[in-house]
Amino acid sequence: MVLFLILAVCLWSPPSLAVNAGKVIHLLTMEAPPFMSDSLPEKGAAVHALRQIFKKNGYDLKVTFTPYLRAKIQALQKDDVSGFFPAAEENITTGYVLSKIMYVTPWGFAERKDKPIHWNQPEDLLPYKIGNVMGYELSRVLAPAQKKKKFQIENVSSDEQNLLKLARKRVDLAFIDATMFEYLMKSSENLRPYQNKLQINAKIIRMDEYGVAFKNSGKGKAHLDVFNRLIQKEEFHRLVELYFKTHMPE
Template identity: 80%
Template sequence: MSYKIILILLFACPTWAQKSDPASGKVIHLLTMEAPPYMSTTLPEQGAAVYALRQIFKKNGFELKVTFTPYLRAKILALKKDSISGFFPAAEENITAGYVLSKIMYVTPWGFAERKDHPIQWNNPEDLLPYKIGNVMGYELSRVLAPAHKKKKFQIENVSSDELNLLKLANKRVDLAFIDATMLEYLIKSSPQLRPYQNQLQINAKIIRMDEYGVAFKKTGKGKEHLNVFNKIMNKEEFHRLVELYFKTHLQN
């Protein structure tokens, strides 16, 4: 599964015609998390999504400032800091009080990673009861298991990162690992720890859902102002071109 196939970009608004001087101090400060290849402090330009957003903001006279922090902390920290306008990526399901979701940026498939020598067939959440499932803290695994998880006790082991989750899977400490399919493909090719297992891991045949992501802007102050800016300047074709350019430049094998 290629990055181009997985990344479905849904920007539909025309580019904002109003341009301004980037040196005018118009800074949009957002929080994000480690989620390569889209966002990462270890990648060139801080990842594909950050690169694309920054280029579009710059073209329209704004500077994008990005701070990395654990995902659960981002929701709280952004509300406390007047200089921060919001956090990304955000989906409708994880928007909390005080935020509003922007236009959708992209859609990505989620599923379970599994070992090729131990593929798992399942149709209903109850079919997963016999298996240990790895989950990164902050991911919405409960949506996959609901409403069954309210009645059944699933074997869920929370970890701090996708890389650690996949290592546990490769070493047979869990049977499945909940993950973004794009991230699975990226990590097994790029992580020195996971590269030895790249021919042993795969995405489960059942794609669970397609998640739609945007930016969660605060409802007050700069957040409200920057939400309007964001929704006006985003252009589907331009964002798509920039992300594909990033993948071609930085992530080709």
């Protein structure tokens, strides 16, 4: 009887593991707290929301963190990776297809409270130094004016570094996601001394729409179909907001 049970388990296990392996969706992403971060609970709000939606539908989400510009290249090179996120229509490159939109978020400029900047057209920003994180699509904000004029843009490697440069008066504005600004001002030890000195500029620049860039071949195309079938923007937003209530500092 014992031998029969052992044989039964051995015969049953491989197919089960094969099925589970076939339902793993591996995506690359970047450090962008509170949405995605290897150091946050459940890897951040966006990863948590995606994982919950996939999980209830029988899929497992695997996420690997890498610099954003590198993710576009590495995803194409790695057979076990299906794509990268977040992705917008403007940064989809050859070899990828953009999924359904899963999240919409406001972008603007952070500024010092003692030096608010009033502007209407991109040309109004010419006198100011603007901080930008490498890989962010600031050019979309300044086009087509940037074709005629030279803006003062200083690139940095992270949002925290960008805000620190702003607080220390090395730049006049910092291009940033409004939700990320709120999170960093509450959670960063380095920014704590400046909590009451920075704010988001009154002019919201745009609402960005994000999805996942899936590879336009093989497993990527199959997982694109799965994603578009399972993901509903309303559910994703609800799970992200729930994460913020649970994990965001007051």
